[in-house]
Amino acid sequence: MHDKQRPVRVGIVGLGTVGGGAFNLLKANADEIARRTGRPILVSHIGSRRDHPGCDTQGVKVSRDVFAVVHDPEIDVLVEVMGGTTIAREVVTQALESGKHVVTANKALLAEHGNEIFALAEARGRFVAFEAAVAGGVPIIKVLREGLAANRIHAVAGIINGTGNFILTEMRDKARDFIDVLKEAQELGYAEADPTFDVEGIDAAHKLTILAALAFGIPLQFSKVYTEGISALTTLDVAYATELGYRIKHLGLTRRTGDGIEMRVHPTLIPCDRLLSHVDGVKNAVLVLADPVGSTLYYGSGAGAGPTASAVVADLVDVVRAMQDHSPDARARVPHLAFQPDALNDTPILPMIQVETAFYLRLMVEDRPGVLAEVTGILSRQGINIEAIIQKPAHDAGIIPVIILTRPVLEQHMNDAISAMASIPVLREPVVRIRVESLDA
C-alpha cells in the first residue's frame, strides 16, 4: 500500500480563474476525491506571475517563472491553465519532454498545435488530458472518446460558447440589441474586454475542431472551420425566428457526409421542439447523432471557475487512476483523439459552398406588385424549394419584410440566388440569410 499512499504531485501553471478554481477545488473536495482515488492529490508547486486573491497558497511553493514548475522533478502531472498559444506551447512541450503528464484547459493551443503535442506525448509515453477544453464541466471529451466508442458518429452539434448563448437568449427574451447585451455581458464578466473570440465564433471553432477530430478520427484542422459570428444578428430576425417556431443559436456543427466532413460555426435556426433550442443563458450543450445510439445530449455549465475546475480535476483523477495500473509509464489508455494515432484518416473537410442546409431569408423590399414573383423566380431557377414564405405588413414607410424558409440547398446555389437578388430594383437592404438545422438523426 505504500505506493498507493504516496500523493500524486501536481504543478499548476497559471493561477487565474481556472487555475485558482482547480487549486481551491482540490482542497475543498480533498476527502471526497481521495475516497474515489484512494490516493491524495497534492499541489506542490504553482507557477504564476500574480497571486490569486481567493487562493491560500501557504505551504505551497510558488514561482514567478512558470518554467521552474515545468522542470520541477518532484512533479508527476503539470496542469497548464495559463491560456495563450505561445508560452503555453513551450510549457506543455517541455513538461512532456521532462516526463510529466499534462492536464490542460487550453482549446486554442490544442486546436492549433494539438497534432504535434499529442504526437510528442505518445512518443514519450505520457498523456495530455483536456476535458476542460470543451463545454467546461460537461464531460463531453470522455463521452466521445469512451462512452460512445461503439458508435459510428454522424454529427456533433453544440452550443459551446456561453457568452454567445447568453447574448442570444437576452436578445430573444427581452428584445434587446446585440451591442446592448454585449455591454452587460462584459459588465457581468461573461465577455472579455475584447469579445472577438467569443462573439465571432473563434472560441467555438477551436472547440469544434477538437470535437470533430474525436468524432471522426481525423487530425485537428482548425484552419478549415467555417466561422461566422453573431454580431450582425438583429432583434428583428430573432423575433421572426421565434414567430416561425425556431430559436436562433450560435451552433458549432460537424457532420460526416458521403463527400467529406463539414466543420462550421454560425448562427442557426433550430426548431423549438428540439431540446437544444431550450438551452439558454450561459449554459452549453452538445448533441451527438450516432449509430446505433441515436441522439444523445449533454448539458451543463461551459465556463466559470467551478465547472472548468471540475473538468481539470476529473482529468487529474483519471491520471491518478491510470498511474495505479502499475504499468511503468501509465501510457494513455485511451488515444488522445479517440482513435489510434495510426488510424486517423484524411477524409476531406468540405468547403462551405459544398455544404447543404436549409435557409431563413429576409428581404426588405418596396411594396410593389410582382416582387414576390421575382424573388421566388430567382430561387426556382437555382432549384431552391420553398418551405414557407411570409410577407409581413410594411415595416418602415412602404418597405415590407419578406421572410422565406427554404428546403435544404447547396450553399453555392444559395450564394448564386442571393447574388441574383441583388439586382432586384426594389430590394432596399442586403438579403439576410441564416442557416436552419433540423438536427434530425
Add this chain to the structure above:
Amino acid sequence: MHDKQRPVRVGIVGLGTVGGGAFNLLKANADEIARRTGRPILVSHIGSRRDHPGCDTQGVKVSRDVFAVVHDPEIDVLVEVMGGTTIAREVVTQALESGKHVVTANKALLAEHGNEIFALAEARGRFVAFEAAVAGGVPIIKVLREGLAANRIHAVAGIINGTGNFILTEMRDKARDFIDVLKEAQELGYAEADPTFDVEGIDAAHKLTILAALAFGIPLQFSKVYTEGISALTTLDVAYATELGYRIKHLGLTRRTGDGIEMRVHPTLIPCDRLLSHVDGVKNAVLVLADPVGSTLYYGSGAGAGPTASAVVADLVDVVRAMQDHSPDARARVPHLAFQPDALNDTPILPMIQVETAFYLRLMVEDRPGVLAEVTGILSRQGINIEAIIQKPAHDAGIIPVIILTRPVLEQHMNDAISAMASIPVLREPVVRIRVESLDA
C-alpha cells in the same frame, strides 16, 4: 505488436434484444471500433437457448448451455445479457471465478446482488462493467464514476424508465387514460406483457439504487428505495399540472441531506422551465446536481437494441483498452461503485416520512361554504404553507376540485394532514397527492 493484434475473445450469454444487438453491432461497426481500440473484438462463443432471427451466427460457436460459455477457457470477457437474477447471478459469479471480466446490462442483478458481485470481482482482480444497466445508451455510469469525479454530488434525478415516460407523455399530449396508453405501449413493444416492473417503478428503483451508490459512495441498497408507480395517475391531474406550469414525470431521485440519503421513485411535478420536463416519449435523461460543476444533464435513448448495445460494446472497448495497459490482470482502473471499496460509508437511507418535498393536492369536495377554511386550517395546524390554491368550477354535479400547491414539508406532516382531511364530511374522494420537485441546485 503481436499481443496488441490478438483479438479479445468475447462470450455472450443471452441472445435476445440486447445480446443480438451487441452481436450485430460488433460486426456492423467492427472497423470503426478497431480504429479506436487498435485490436479486434471477436465474439467466439454464444450461449442461448434460442436462435435470434436477426443474427447471423455462422462461424460462431453456439451452446444451448450457457455455462459452456462461462467455462470456455478461450474467452477473455463474458457479456451477460440474459436478464433475471437467479441463473444470471450464477453466470456472473462463475465467470469471475474462472478469471473472466464481465460486462452486464442487468440492473436487477446488480441492484440486488451487486455488493457481493463487486467484492468477488475485486478479490479476483477482474472487473464487472455495467454501463448498459442505467439509461441505455446514455453513458451516465461513466459520467458519475469518472467525468464528475472531482465533485461532491448533492442529488441525481432521472427519467430512467422509457415505458413510463412514453405513457405519461401520451397521457399529457392526447388526454388519454393510463390503461389505454399502456395497451398501445404493449402493442408497440415498449411495455412487457406484465408491465409491473416498468409502471410500478421497480425497474427505475433498480437503476436508482445504482445511481445512488455511484453518487454518494454507499453500498447498493435496493430494499430501501421508496417506490410508487404511475398506474393510479389520472388525466385530470396530468391536465391540472400542465395548467399550473408543471409536467408530471416518473422521477427517480436520490439526494444527500444533512440527515442521510433519500432514494425514491414516484410521480413528480416538475416546473416546465426545467430541461428535464421536456424529456418526452421513450427518452431518458439524468440530471446531476453537484459542487462545483452545478447542474448537468444527460439525455438519450434508455432502451432498445441499438442504444443498449452501444453501452455494452462501449464497456467492451473499455475492457480492451484496460487490457492494453500491460498490467498482469487489468485490474479495474475505476472502482466499481466510483469510490474505493474501503471508502464506502454507511450514511443512513432516510425513511420516506423524513423526506421533505412540496406537494400537489387535489380534493374533490361538495360545494359548501367553509370547505376551503377547513382544508387550509388543517394544513396550517400541521405547519404546511400554501404556495398556490385553485378552486375549479364544479366538476360533477355539486363536486368541486380544490387544487393546492404546498411549500416543502416533511412527508410525516403531510401524512398527518391528509389523515385529518379524511374527516372532512364533504370530502367525496380520497385526497390525491403528488410530490413536487423544483430541481434547483
